[in-house]
Amino acid sequence: xxxxxxxxxxxxxxxxxxxxxxxxxxxxxxxxxxxxxxxxxxxxxxxxxxxxxxxxxxxxxxxxxxxxxxxxxxxxxxxxxxxxxxxxxxxxxxxxxxxxxxxxxxxxxxxxxxxxxxxxxxxxxxxxxxxxxxxxxxxxxxxxxxxxxxxxxxxxxxxxxxxxxxxxxxxxxxxxxxxxxxxxxxxxxxxxxxxxxxxxxxxxxxxxxxxxxxxxxxxxxxxxxxxxxxxxx
Amino acid sequence: xxxxxxxxxxxxxxxxxxxxxxxxxxxxxxxxxxxxxxxxxxxxxxxxxxxxxxxxxxxxxxxxxxxxxxxxxxxxxxxxxxxxxxxxxxxxxxxxxxxxxxxxxxxxxxxxxxxxxxxxxxxxxxxxxxxxxxxxxxxxxxxxxxxxxxxxxxxxxxxxxxxxxxxxxxxxxxxxxxxxxxxxxxxxxxxxxxxxxxxxxxxxxxxxxxxxxxxxxxxxxxxxxxxxxxxxxxxxxxxxxxxxxxxxxxxxxxxxxxxxxxxxxxxxxxxxxxxxxx
Numbered sequence: 001x002x003x004x005x006x007x008x009x010x011x012x013x014x015x016x017x018x019x020x021x022x023x024x025x026x027x028x029x030x031x032x033x034x035x036x037x038x039x040x041x042x043x044x045x046x047x048x049x050x051x052x053x054x055x056x057x058x059x060x061x062x063x064x065x066x067x068x069x070x071x072x073x074x075x076x077x078x079x080x081x082x083x084x085x086x087x088x089x090x091x092x093x094x095x096x097x098x099x100x101x102x103x104x105x106x107x108x109x110x111x112x113x114x115x116x117x118x119x120x121x122x123x124x125x126x127x128x129x130x131x132x133x134x135x136x137x138x139x140x141x142x143x144x145x146x147x148x149x150x151x152x153x154x155x156x157x158x159x160x161x162x163x164x165x166x167x168x169x170x171x172x173x174x175x176x177x178x179x180x181x182x183x184x185x186x187x188x189x190x191x192x193x194x195x196x197x198x199x200x201x202x203x204x205x206x207x208x209x210x211x212x213x214x215x216x217x218x219x220x221x222x223x224x225x226x227x228x229x230x231x232x233x
Numbered sequence: 234x235x236x237x238x239x240x241x242x243x244x245x246x247x248x249x250x251x252x253x254x255x256x257x258x259x260x261x262x263x264x265x266x267x268x269x270x271x272x273x274x275x276x277x278x279x280x281x282x283x284x285x286x287x288x289x290x291x292x293x294x295x296x297x298x299x300x301x302x303x304x305x306x307x308x309x310x311x312x313x314x315x316x317x318x319x320x321x322x323x324x325x326x327x328x329x330x331x332x333x334x335x336x337x338x339x340x341x342x343x344x345x346x347x348x349x350x351x352x353x354x355x356x357x358x359x360x361x362x363x364x365x366x367x368x369x370x371x372x373x374x375x376x377x378x379x380x381x382x383x384x385x386x387x388x389x390x391x392x393x394x395x396x397x398x399x400x401x402x403x404x405x406x407x408x409x410x411x412x413x414x415x416x417x418x419x420x421x422x423x424x425x426x427x428x429x430x431x432x433x434x435x436x437x438x439x440x441x442x443x444x445x446x447x448x449x450x451x452x453x454x455x456x457x458x459x460x461x462x463x464x465x466x467x468x469x470x471x472x473x474x475x476x477x478x479x480x481x482x483x484x485x486x487x488x489x490x491x492x493x494x495x496x497x498x499x500x501x502x503x504x505x506x507x508x509x510x511x
Contacts, residue, residue, distance in 0.1 A: 072245060075243070075244035075245060075288050076243055076244060076245060076288070076290070077243070077288070077289060077290050077307060077308060077309050077336070077375075078243070078290065078371070078374070078375035078377075079375055079376065080245070084245060110333075110376075112309070112311055112312075112333055113287075113309045113311055113312030113313075114311060114312055115311075115312060115313065115317075117312075117313075119312075138374075141374070141375065141376035142334065142376035142378070143376075144376060145333040145334050145375075145376040145377070146333065146334070148333060149311060149332075149333035169328035170328065171324075171327040171328050171329075171330075172327060173327070196401060197400050197401060199379075199400045199401070199418075199420055200400065200401040200418065203330065203332075203335065203378075203379045203418060204330070206332050206334060206335070206378075207310075207330040207331055207332045207335065210311075210331060210332045210333065211331055
């Protein structure tokens with residue numbers, strides 16, 4: 001995916017909106033937002049590319065205290081379609097107003113649970129028919145998972161403490177595979193060299209990429225070299 | 234009415250399935266403590282650990298009698314999970330996989346005491362296959378590509394024989410109670426689902442509707458209220474069949490009303506529901 005790599009920027013705060021804009025453009029959503037609850041302070045930190053007037057209204061009315069896309073979605077391990085929310089008072093409070101601001105209740109929230117009890121929530125919405133929505137969801141849910149973990153990990157690592165705690169813990173297998181990628185071997189070659197299936201290569205490569213906070217394999221290799229986890233190819 | 238036996242229970246819908254979850258924890262106690270001898274904590278006959286407090290998803294199989302006969306617990310590998318925090322000895326000092334597109338499956342079991350051999354609807358192999366299909370399809374919908382499952386060698390053999398062999402293992406098998414535990418990798422791909430379906434002959438939608446579940450559980454509860462020694466005993470199979478054939482909640486209620494009427498007619502002291510004790 002061609003998204004801005006948040007692990008390569010100095011200040012995630014300044015680039016999070018760009019990330020959400022690009023995400024919407026690339027995958028076909030109207031709006032996207034990311035929110036994370038700090039497990040210690042309970043503060044909600046977030047970014048969104050919603051219209052400014054909706055953001056103001058949302059904050060002024062304190063919707064972040066009742067918004068089911070935050071509080072209900074955080075309870076799931078799987079992406080939560082907003083269609084699953086009970087249409088209770090809290091739901092109506094947020095979504096009736098959202099409707100007035102031209103924001104659809106057709107949406108999906110991807111929860112990412114982090115190692116410290118933190119939970120990040122990437123939400124996307126699009127005003128479209130149900131059949132279009134179902135097709136879109138099926139096509140992009142994998143990309144949404146990758147995007148969600150990327151923005152969550154990079155936002156979480158901006159704290160000085162978490163940064164110190166989060167030197168990527170790569171397994172020997174993950175390092176070994178990244179090392180072979182660094183010298184130019186294909187996944188198929190690496191499987192043959194290590195006598196493992198290409199699926200094993202892939203699952204470790206994906207895990208390695210995510211641990212390094214990278215979106216692509218070349219980024220992951222660069223970062224692993226930078227951290228002295230592997231040798232330059 | 235569909236034939237599927239699987240329900241997905243997560244934190245959003247668990248209030249609807251409280252008694253099923255109780256039965257699931259009891260099945261886990263029978264399997265992991267009694268049969269496999271794992272050092273698990275069992276309270277009131279239920280095996281519940283700290284990972285059940287982390288709002289996991291449960292894939293649960295309910296058979297035609299309304300009994301929980303299989304289950305599996307799913308957690309994200311991005312946050313706390315068992316391979317990272319409990320079963321790390323299997324990984325021999327290596328850090329676990331961490332990916333939003335890899336889920337961890339633990340407490341995977343079927344009721345071997347109730348289920349039979351062979352490949353029929355009430356066999357170990359069939360229920361295992363249906364739980365796996367349900368889990369893979371649920372994972373696919375979530376954009377998840379692989380699962381790492383903590384299993385014992387018996388389950389490993391069942392998987393290998395049912396068109397569902399793990400494509401690799403992490404670390405090495407480690408002793409755990411009477412048996413060993415291993416971490417198996419399985420892709421949540423169309424190819425694997427098709428392979429399991431082809432082996433098991435399961436072609437239907439594996440997910441049960443709420444009406445199915447309600448009918449099976451009601452029949453079960455009524456059976457417990459009225460054991461075979463009671464007057465209604467002879468009619469039990471008839472009512473169970475009626476429940477299974479019911480098409481909607483209204484028909485289920487009709488069956489229940491009929492059962493109650495018959496029970497009242499047959500028993501001397503009128504209708505007196507028994508307390509469930511299990």
